[in-house]
Amino acid sequence: MLSYDELAPPERELWDAFPEGRHVDLRAGVPEDDRAAEGGRWGQERTVRAAVIVALLLGANTAQRGAVACLRLAGARISGHLNLAGAQITYALWLEDCWFEESVNLLGASTQTLVITGSHVPGIEAYAARIEGTLDLRRSVVQSLASSPFNHVSTALSLSDARVAGGMLLNGAEISAPGGWAVAAGGLVMEGGVTCNGGFVARGEVRLPGAQLPGGLFMQGAQLLSPGPRGTALALDNAAGSTLDFSAGFTANGTVRVRGTRVSNNLTFEGAVLNGPSGGRGASLAAPLMQAVDFDFTLAEPPSGWVDLRGAQVSNLYDSDHIWPEVVELDGFVYGSIKMDMGRERREAVGRRDSVVRRVAWIRRSPGYNPQPYEQLASWYRRAGHDDDARRVLLAKQRHRRQTLPRAARMWGHLLDTTVGYGYRPWLAGVWLLALTLLGTLSFDSHSPTPVKQGEGAPFQPLVYTLDLLIPIGGLGQRTAWYWPHDGLQWLAYLLIAFGWLLTTAVIAGVTRALQKN
Structure with a gap:
């Protein structure tokens, strides 16, 4: 038990100030001498033992009537281990520009507002802590613990299964655990927002799987410089939040994972840089099964790794030309509309002459053949009132599918494509019919045929005779009444009969295929 007589002068000042919540400032007033990074050189005149802080927060010097007790300390060197594990703390703690000799332990603690700003801390352990404030x-600057008893990985800031009634402010902070976890906050419940702006830097993986962030996560301009052991810069799998903002120069040198994450408002990467794992061998963005209202993917530059959007669902997709990587996984990706960034405006990406070409090329970035991305794109064009563009997309789908078929099926596919465009260009059948009719009429008009029966049948009409050959159903009476002694014209008649059957079969097959959903 500490006694007042044992306290050093700065500790006595803090002890006396605590009941009234007065601010104790041990800074020298010279910027070079007050930098927290140099706190290890500060002498006894600026040193406060962690045990004194613990004693005050646990009620060693009770509050006075008419005052709100609070521990407010600036510019101190805090020696020893600040161990508050399991403590029930009813006072706010404000530490500014301090240097910690050892880590801070809030494991399972319950506390009020906790402020440690501009300080140098060798790790904060707050597993399952309850913070009734901010x-x-x-x-x-928070550096890694040697290891966390719950993570078994080098960790700088541990907030797993913690609950914070207010928000968390990390603006300008540097959280470092190279090769480990800069932030381990799986299952975190943050009722306020998490703000990591103003030069926030993380070295090591930032982990927030399953986190509940109703106030949103804001990382504008944040830099995640060193991925974790699996090449992941940010893990937000199965989290839920109102807004996830990775914009304004946000940089991630590793995979950003939002698998199964639910965003009730906006997920934005506007102006972000997604470098992905080194060497470009992993995903820059892994967002399968993600759900969001607005998904803004207008990056500052194309990501170096691939993008995985399989099974994701968004109401509005915002993108721009030339920002997608070479590989984009789109199978199962559902969107209500696509809007493109065109300078200062964002417009529906329809009506442009090259719209379908660009969108089909976007789909073709997905490995292998999957029909769903084509169906989804065609459905969007239909809703936008561009039925012709929808048919062009579905035609591109059939051409892509054809590449996966056996040789015989590919040949039949080429025939359907050439004759009727798989049913999406039925006017091609009319072009073929007109061309063959013209060929037959001109060829048969230059020679005289031989009647099958002399003196019987209708007079020979080259046009009607050609149509009789091309139309396989019914008959016009010409084909059975005349034949050709010349082998060349007789073979032409046979070819027209064959083309007639092929054309009719292709039209029926193409139209049937166009009416199907596959």
């Missing part, structure tokens, strides 16, 4: 770590 967690403020702005401008602080």
Whole structure:
């Protein structure tokens, strides 16, 4: 048990100030001498033992009537281990520009607002902690613990299964655990927003799987420089939040994972840089089964790794030309509309002359053949009132599918494509019919045929005779009444009969295929 007589002068000042919540400032007033990174050189005149802080927060010097007790300390070197594991703390803690000799342990603790700003801390363990206020770590440098008893990985800031009634401020903070976990916050419940702007830097994986973020996650301009052991920069799998904002120069040197994440408003990467794992051998963005209202993917530059959107669902997709990587997984991706970034405006990406060409090329970035991306794109064109573009997309789908078929099926596919465009261009059948009719009429008009029976039958009509050959159903009486002594014209008649059957079969097959959903 600490006694007042044992306290050093700065500790006595803090002890006396605590009941009234007065601010104790041990800074020298010289910027070079007050940098927290140099706190290891500060002498006894600026040193406060962690045990003194623990004693005050646990009620060693009770509050005075008419005052709100609070521990407010600036510019101190805090020696020893600040161990508050399991503690029930009813006072706010404000530490500014301090240097910690050892880590901070809030394992399972329940506390009020916790502010550690502009400080240098060798790790914060807050597993399953309850903070009934704000967690403020702005401008602080938090370095990795040797290991976390729950993560078994080098960790700088541990907030797994923690609950924070307010928000968390990490603006300008640097959280470092190279090769480990900079932030381990699986199952975190943050009722306020998480703000990581103003030069936030993380070295190591930032992990928030299953986190509940109703106030949103804002990482504008944040830099995730060193991925974790699996090449992941940010893991937000199965999380839920109102807004996920990775814009304004946000940079991730590793995979950003939002698998199964539900975003009730906006997921944005506007102006972001997604470098992906080194060497480009992994995903820059892994977002399968993700759900969002608005998905803004207007990056500053194309990502170096692939993008996985399989099974994702968004109401509005925002993109721009030349921002998609070489590989994009789109199977099962559902969207209500696509809007393109065109300078200062964002418009529906329909009506442009090259719209279908660009969108089909986008789908072809997906490995292998999957019909769903084509069906989804065609459905969007239909809803936008561009039925012709929808048919062009479905025709592109059949051509892509044809490449996966056996040789015989590919040949039949080429025939359907050439004759009727798989049923999406039925006017081609009319062009073929007109061309063959013209060929037959001119050829048969230059020679005289021989009647099958002399003196019987209708007079020979080259046009009617040609149509009789081309139309396999019914008959016009010409084909059975005349024949050709010349082998060349007789073979032409046979070919026209064959083309007639092929053309009719292709039309029926193409139209049937066009009416199907596959």
